[in-house]
Amino acid sequence: MPITYTSGEQIEVYRFSVPVTVGVPLLALFLQAFLPRRLPFFSIFDLPLLVTIFFAMARRNPISGLFTGAAIGLVQDMLGPYPIGIYGIAKTVVGYGASSLGAKLDVENAGARFLVTTGFYLVHAAVYFTVARGMVNLTLEWNWTRGILAGLANGVVGVGLYFLLDKFKQRT
Amino acid sequence: MESVLGRYRNLTILVGVLFLQVLGLAVQVKRSADEQSTRLIRVWAVDLITPFERGLVWGQSGGNNLWHNYFFLRGVRAENRQLKEQIEQMRLEQVRLSEDATQAHRLQSLLAFKEQFIAKTEPAQVIGSSGSDLSQSIYIDKGSNSGIAQDMAVITSGGIVGKVLRVYPSTSLVLMINDQSSGVGAMLEKSRLQGVVRGTPNGELILDRVMNDEQVAVGEPLLSSGGDQIFTKGLPVGTVSKVSAGKEMFLSIKVKPAADLSRLEEVLVVTEKQERAPVAESAGRGRAADILAQRLPSVPDKPATVPAVTPAGAGTGATGQGVGTGTGEKPQPNAAKIVTGIGTAGEVLKKVAQKPAAADSATNAGAGSGTGSSAASGVAPKPVSKASTNAASSATPNVSSNSSPKSANSAEKPITTQPKPSSPQSSLQPAAAEDNPH
Numbered sequence: 001m002p003i004t005y006t007s008g009e010q011i012e013v014y015r016f017s018v019p020v021t022v023g024v025p026l027l028a029l030f031l032q033a034f035l036p037r038r039l040p041f042f043s044i045f046d047l048p049l050l051v052t053i054f055f056a057m058a059r060r061n062p063i064s065g066l067f068t069g070a071a072i073g074l075v076q077d078m079l080g081p082y083p084i085g086i087y088g089i090a091k092t093v094v095g096y097g098a099s100s101l102g103a104k105l106d107v108e109n110a111g112a113r114f115l116v117t118t119g120f121y122l123v124h125a126a127v128y129f130t131v132a133r134g135m136v137n138l139t140l141e142w143n144w145t146r147g148i149l150a151g152l153a154n155g156v157v158g159v160g161l162y163f164l165l166d167k168f169k170q171r172t
Numbered sequence: 173m174e175s176v177l178g179r180y181r182n183l184t185i186l187v188g189v190l191f192l193q194v195l196g197l198a199v200q201v202k203r204s205a206d207e208q209s210t211r212l213i214r215v216w217a218v219d220l221i222t223p224f225e226r227g228l229v230w231g232q233s234g235g236n237n238l239w240h241n242y243f244f245l246r247g248v249r250a251e252n253r254q255l256k257e258q259i260e261q262m263r264l265e266q267v268r269l270s271e272d273a274t275q276a277h278r279l280q281s282l283l284a285f286k287e288q289f290i291a292k293t294e295p296a297q298v299i300g301s302s303g304s305d306l307s308q309s310i311y312i313d314k315g316s317n318s319g320i321a322q323d324m325a326v327i328t329s330g331g332i333v334g335k336v337l338r339v340y341p342s343t344s345l346v347l348m349i350n351d352q353s354s355g356v357g358a359m360l361e362k363s364r365l366q367g368v369v370r371g372t373p374n375g376e377l378i379l380d381r382v383m384n385d386e387q388v389a390v391g392e393p394l395l396s397s398g399g400d401q402i403f404t405k406g407l408p409v410g411t412v413s414k415v416s417a418g419k420e421m422f423l424s425i426k427v428k429p430a431a432d433l434s435r436l437e438e439v440l441v442v443t444e445k446q447e448r449a450p451v452a453e454s455a456g457r458g459r460a461a462d463i464l465a466q467r468l469p470s471v472p473d474k475p476a477t478v479p480a481v482t483p484a485g486a487g488t489g490a491t492g493q494g495v496g497t498g499t500g501e502k503p504q505p506n507a508a509k510i511v512t513g514i515g516t517a518g519e520v521l522k523k524v525a526q527k528p529a530a531a532d533s534a535t536n537a538g539a540g541s542g543t544g545s546s547a548a549s550g551v552a553p554k555p556v557s558k559a560s561t562n563a564a565s566s567a568t569p570n571v572s573s574n575s576s577p578k579s580a581n582s583a584e585k586p587i588t589t590q591p592k593p594s595s596p597q598s599s600l601q602p603a604a605a606e607d608n609p610h
Contacts, residue, residue, distance in 0.1 A: 138352060
């Protein structure tokens with residue numbers, strides 16, 4: 001299994017230029033809002049979540065990760081019809097978890113990235129479900145089949161997307 | 173304490189950020205009716221994303237228009253021919269429907285009903301969605317600058333789409349009817365059962381609040397009931413796709429939306445509704461009987477003289493009982509049953525309907541046709557003047573369809589030789605009475 005425990009000294013921490021830091025999440029939010037109307041199957045993907053996981057794992061800083069997740073999630077909430085904060089809370093948790101995991105494990109290879117993305121997709125769905133039902137009183141129904149399938153699909157797309165975004169990494 | 177916070181700095185910040193978001197969420201949930209608290213930041217986000225969407229949609233539609241309107245015109249002539257044929261068929265249908273509508277309006281005006289009409293719409297293009305598969309909402313490229321306001325209905329030619337949830341200067345967020353937080357007052361077209369159409373978390377539509385003991389047929393159309401004060405009454409909502417017993421006392425009814433909600437491109441926003449009492453059309457415009465007469469097959473003009481007729485009671489009940497037979501100069505024993513003179517088909521219908529039951533067997537078949545062919549009621553053969561025949565033939569469908577309503581109405585008043593009380597058994601009575609504007 002490619003996930004290996006690595007000491008802090010062995011892990012490389014990356015940073016990104018400001019245009020990439022701002023532009024990539026915005027592009028992801030834009031595509032997420034634009035494409036599902038043209039390609040209905042695209043609604044199963046969550047590009048803002050994939051971007052959150054990528055930045056969190058690459059920076060390997062929990063504080064940076066949670067703020068990145070919070071910012072992306074809150075903007076996603078602002079575009080939707082429901083109260084602001086549901087996606088924000090879910091992506092904050094994911095950002096924190098992904099960066100904490102990235103600080104401890106080597107998640108540079110495709111297998112590790114696939115597993116991490118699939119797992120965090122389910123975590124994200126669970127947090128969203130809890131907040132939406134518990135606080136906003138939305139009548140969501142948990143569907144394991146759909147959740148796992150969507151998680152796997154996001155994992156596959158995430159692997160491809162991360163290799164693309166790796167081009168923008170800058171070593172500290 | 174400081175050492176503990178320092179040691180768990182990351183976790184502390186996480187808890188703090190989460191706490192702030194939960195607090196903000198709680199405030200919003202508590203003030204759910206007050207959208208102003210988060211309006212400003214929503215405007216920022218929308219202004220950040222929608223210009224790109226608008227630009228892409230503009231480019232896409234421009235390219236499509238260029239291709240479809242200038243280059244790819246194959247089959248346009250054949251399509252044009254088909255559409256013309258379709259228009260002809262729809263015109264025929266329109267005549268029938270307009271008469272039905274006129275009648276309905278007349279009845280509604282009698283009962284002082286008030287209806288809501290769609291007075292003005294604003295076309296808009298769909299530029300994007302909310303970006304979440306858990307909410308069913310779309311962004312359109314028209315906002316407050318175009319007169320869009322909150323809670324306006326959004327429709328397509330197929331059916332209803334949703335309502336305007338939030339309005340920004342140049343865009344609006346539309347909550348579609350299949351979103352789980354939406355609800356539309358609806359009724360079944362045939363059974364008139366009323367319920368609430370709601371969205372499900374999966375983006376499906378269900379009809380709620382219909383009792384278990386009601387009969388609901390699959391395929392039955394569903395219309396808006398107007399009870400939600402957003403959609404005017406009678407707009408297509410969808411069709412029933414599946415009916416099963418629900419958990420409690422209500423049926424579980426799945427609905428297929430009338431508008432294709434997953435492939436929306438252009439929509440209409442209802443910017444103005446009018447509430448007014450329906451105005452009954454004046455009788456001169458065209459009465460049901462006139463229209464009926466126009467639809468019936470025509471009969472060629474009769475010669476100037478009328479051949480011998482069968483005695484009373486032996487009549488076959490064939491067409492044109494007493495219509496257009498000319499005036500009887502001498503009242504015969506059975507002449508009371510004869511309707512003489514000329515007039516519009518509606519007037520003739522009324523006269524025939526006033527005949528006693530004994531003649532009903534003959535009139536039911538013949539009078540409605542209004543063909544003015546031959547008398548069949550035991551009138552002694554009399555010569556009929558040319559003028560009388562011509563005038564009588566004005567009651568035929570062909571002639572009445574060509575003549576103006578005014579000339580049709582100005583025909584001589586029909587005369588019955590011996591007025592008889594109307595027969596309550598006559599099935600034509602209500603129709604004839606309704607046709608007579610007086």
